[in-house]
Amino acid sequence: MxxxxxxxxxxxxxxxxxxxxxxxxxxxxxxxxxxxxxxxxxxxxxxxxxxxxxxxxxxxxxxxxxxxxxxxxxxxxxxxxxxxxxxxxxxxxxxxxxxxxxxxxxxxxxxxxxxxxxxxxxxxxxxxxxxxxxxSIRDELHRRKCHPSVLRYCSVEVLKKDHFHACLEAAKSIFDRLRDSTGVSGDGAVLVDAVLALGKSGVPLLAINSLQTQTERDEQTGLANFVKGLNGLYRNPTAHDPRLSRTISDDELLEVLTMVSMVHRRLDGVSAPNGGGSER
CATH class of the missing domain: 1.10.533 (Death Domain, Fas)
Structure with a gap:
């Protein structure tokens, strides 16, 4: 003008x-x-x-x-x-x-x-x-009360409008939290299986509920599979593909960050392996 x-x-x-x-x-x-x-x-x-x-x-x-x-x-x-x-x-x-x-x-x-x-x-x-x-996206995330862990990991990328790396950093926040909460090393699906999957014992390192019913066990398995899906959709591709070959819209970014926020909220109330209370 x-x-x-x-x-x-x-x-x-x-x-x-x-x-x-x-x-x-x-x-x-x-x-x-x-x-x-x-x-x-x-x-x-x-x-x-x-x-x-x-x-x-x-x-x-x-x-x-x-x-x-x-x-x-x-x-x-x-x-x-x-x-x-x-x-x-x-x-x-x-x-x-x-x-x-x-x-x-x-x-x-x-x-x-x-x-x-x-x-x-x-x-x-x-x-x-x-x-x-x-x-803006930042304001919308605050309006949705996005989990602080998500904002802490990718707020700079969001402000820079770097959607590509915002998705990558947000996904990484989940795996960092799983490692910090359990002391288990590793990454990706291997880490999810070690920490969230029911496994042969039927008792994961971090349980999001009491696991007393089939519905609760299915819910635990669902979260583990959901995290693996986020890893496959948004962490591995953004970690390996050139930025120019992958476009992430504003709407998709909001959806990804909202999903990652949901995972963090489920992890807020997890129980320790011995049933010793919340990890929060």
Whole structure:
């Protein structure tokens, strides 16, 4: 979107403030010197240089909008701040800011795309609509209350939008947990058989239920086979195939991570081999 045109009517001060809050966030926003340099570079006034970053930037946006009669210079500031080259060593920060900006820009029918440009988007009338429009995979995982073990293993890959390796790291989290919980070495199907399968004794190292009925034994076997299936579908292929030959969509990634989360929740309440209580 070119800043030489008048793309929109003036934004409300609330929207200007919200955009400033994202870009000048205390932890993840621009530094004071970065804000100063961008304002100078874009020929924008800095009316409150000694104020907090958020107030300073919001006032600079308001002055610029009043000067031009529209938000063109504010949009230029966003585009300049979101230039992908700025995030080459920290791509997850780009995604974090992009997600947060998009939730607020939805109120004016705009969004920051993956190229860092401000483009047309769906218009939100309510907070729920804005959240739904801007929802990222990371936000959706939190909404689904994805197990912390999954997020711990692949949050960086999710923020980088590296679906290929996010699936790999998520699958690996299950096998790491099986090893940590039992001390058993090995990997893949061999590890699953050693830890979760009923085996000849009918007593697995980690039991997800009391194993007193055929239904409970079938459930135990089902989980073991399910983990083997995840390994075959998403760990072995991603570990051996070139990334370019395998495409994983947003929907598929969410489905994989949700399945891995389910496995971790079943493992949260497993019993030790001697029936000595939860592994949690």
């Amino acid at each position: 070119s800043s030489s045109k008048s793309p929109q009517p003036p934004w409300s001060y609330s929207v200007l403030q919200l955009v400033a809050v994202v870009l000048a966030d205390t932890e993840d926003g621009l530094t004071g010197s970065e804000i100063r340099d961008l304002l100078v570079r874009l020929d924008m006034q800095d009316p409150l240089p000694s104020a907090t970053k958020r107030v300073r930037l919001a006032e600079a946006f308001l002055v610029a909008q009043n000067r031009f009669g529209d938000p063109r210079r504010v949009i230029t500031f966003i585009v300049t701040a979101m230039e992908p080259v700025r995030y080459r060593s920290n791509p997850e920060l780009f995604t974090l800011r992009q997600d947060r900006l998009n939730e607020h820009l939805a109120f004016v029918g705009l969004r920051v795309n993956d190229e860092g440009k401000v483009a047309k988007g769906a218009v939100a009338q309510t907070l729920d609509e804005a959240s739904r429009i801007a929802t």
